[in-house]
Amino acid sequence: MSSAAPTNIAGQKHALPSYLNADNLGPWGIYLQQVDRVTPYLGSLARWVETLKRPKRAMIVDVPIELDNGTIAHYEGYRVQHNLSRGPGKGGVRFHQDVTLSEVMALSAWMSVKNAAVNVPYGGAKGGIRVDPRTLSHAELERLTRRYTSEINIIIGPSKDIPAPDVNTNAQVMAWMMDTYSMNSGSTATGVVTGKPISLGGSLGRHEATGRGVFVVGSEAARNIGLEIKGARVAVQGFGNVGAVAAKLFHEAGAKVVAVQDHRVSLYNPAGLDVPAMMEYASHSGTIDGFQAEVISSEQFWQVDCDILIPAALEGQITAKNAPQIQAKLVIEGANGPTTPEADDILRERNILVAPDVIANAGGVTVSYFEWVQDFSSFFWTEEEINDRLVRIMQEAFRAIWQVAQDNKVTLRTAAFIVACSRILQAREMRGLYP
Numbered sequence: 001m002s003s004a005a006p007t008n009i010a011g012q013k014h015a016l017p018s019y020l021n022a023d024n025l026g027p028w029g030i031y032l033q034q035v036d037r038v039t040p041y042l043g044s045l046a047r048w049v050e051t052l053k054r055p056k057r058a059m060i061v062d063v064p065i066e067l068d069n070g071t072i073a074h075y076e077g078y079r080v081q082h083n084l085s086r087g088p089g090k091g092g093v094r095f096h097q098d099v100t101l102s103e104v105m106a107l108s109a110w111m112s113v114k115n116a117a118v119n120v121p122y123g124g125a126k127g128g129i130r131v132d133p134r135t136l137s138h139a140e141l142e143r144l145t146r147r148y149t150s151e152i153n154i155i156i157g158p159s160k161d162i163p164a165p166d167v168n169t170n171a172q173v174m175a176w177m178m179d180t181y182s183m184n185s186g187s188t189a190t191g192v193v194t195g196k197p198i199s200l201g202g203s204l205g206r207h208e209a210t211g212r213g214v215f216v217v218g219s220e221a222a223r224n225i226g227l228e229i230k231g232a233r234v235a236v237q238g239f240g241n242v243g244a245v246a247a248k249l250f251h252e253a254g255a256k257v258v259a260v261q262d263h264r265v266s267l268y269n270p271a272g273l274d275v276p277a278m279m280e281y282a283s284h285s286g287t288i289d290g291f292q293a294e295v296i297s298s299e300q301f302w303q304v305d306c307d308i309l310i311p312a313a314l315e316g317q318i319t320a321k322n323a324p325q326i327q328a329k330l331v332i333e334g335a336n337g338p339t340t341p342e343a344d345d346i347l348r349e350r351n352i353l354v355a356p357d358v359i360a361n362a363g364g365v366t367v368s369y370f371e372w373v374q375d376f377s378s379f380f381w382t383e384e385e386i387n388d389r390l391v392r393i394m395q396e397a398f399r400a401i402w403q404v405a406q407d408n409k410v411t412l413r414t415a416a417f418i419v420a421c422s423r424i425l426q427a428r429e430m431r432g433l434y435p
């Protein structure tokens with residue numbers, strides 16, 4: 001991760017919003033470097049590129065709640081709308097003890113890029129609360145979610161900004177958010193969040209959508225480099241919504257999932273782990289720790305002999321330190337921002353293909369888009385229709401990005417940024433500046 005304010009291609013320091021610490025930019029610094037890499041390919045639209053280097057709106061809120069023991073606790077919450085040129089904001093809400101403004105800003109910017117890369121009509125946004133939700137009771141979590149939703153109520157809405165689940169948030173949290181927003185606005189507003197329970201206007205297929213998209217993009221990328229999924233050895237970091245579903249789909253397609261890591265443990269079986277049994281185990285225990293398999297160290301996890309590596313936990317996991325040891329031929333980014341720019345360079349030099357987050361994990365937001373459309377029309381599609389449309393959108397988006405990468409001799413990440421940033425800045429240019 002960058003420790004100082006990055007410079008742009010002209011060697012100048014980035015103009016930073018005053019609320020960021022230039023010496024500790026965190027994930028936002030990574031995102032700025034990615035924008036710099038794409039700028040030379042934007043042609044006349046480069047004139048607008050500064051638009052991408054600052055969020056349109058960043059809200060920090062105090063979230064006080066009464067704990068079950070009668071004391072009052074305060075948590076810091078955020079909602080950042082990075083860019084709304086192409087439509088309302090869209091992006092998840094994360095509950096994690098390490099959430100920072102810089103992180104939420106970067107995640108919101110990656111949502112702008114992702115939504116444009118798959119061409120769904122949204123801008124980019126993201127939210128979060130700096131809290132370890134495992135320390136809260138169910139009732140405390142509900143109070144936290146409802147107070148946070150009330151605090152950000154003025155900037156969200158079905159046509160303004162539509163939150164969704166992310167790390168440590170789920171359909172129940174979305175139901176509380178939808179109910180709180182509806183109570184504040186005086187009418188039932190199902191379209192204010194996606195990733196809701198099916199009984200509240202959620203979409204079939206949403207729960208599996210991100211993992212399914214990882215599988216679809218991974219299969220396309222594998223085919224392009226002559227790698228057979230059947231028999232391929234796969235390692236997965238993160239066994240939550242994204243990682244577990246992706247592992248399951250690769251397993252079902254005949255791949256061998258040889259290693260899985262979560263926040264507690266790394267497990268290994270060269271003959272292939274029993275993924276369905278592991279999912280069953282994790283659904284009860286909240287971790288894969290204790291599941292019957294060989295335990296390896298975190299360092300060994302990154303060195304595992306495999307064909308495909310799927311980081312599906314948090315950002316900044318593949319670094320200059322572990323990238324030289326990775327054995328895979330293909331990295332599919334299920335997580336957002338899992339690879340640092342330095343690691344990206346190392347993987348490219350080592351001829352390891354990276355299917356970048358902004359396309360590889362876009363399946364979730366694509367089905368979120370379907371959910372939002374279904375809520376507006378109050379007409380619900382079958383799971384088959386949803387999965388068919390998801391596969392079609394993901395394949396088309398990936399193939400277009402692959403072609404741009406070939407034409408410009410750039411990585412898939414830069415190609416995805418070329419496609420996405422051009423769409424965002426074209427919209428910006430057509431709308432013009434107000435007033």
Ligand code: NAD
Pocket residue numbers: 165166167168169210237238239240241242243261262263264312313314315334335336361362364365
């Ligand atoms: P989740 O909370 O369901 O699961 C996270 C998993 O990561 C858990 O298994 C956890 O144990 C593991 N983990 C956490 N910290 C770790 C660490 N330090 N080392 C190893 N493992 C660790 O979250 P999720 O929804 O699966 O999201 C995972 C990633 O995918 C995040 O980067 C998220 O932004 C991204 N993403 C999620 C969605 C979605 O629809 N849920 C969509 C797009 C991108």
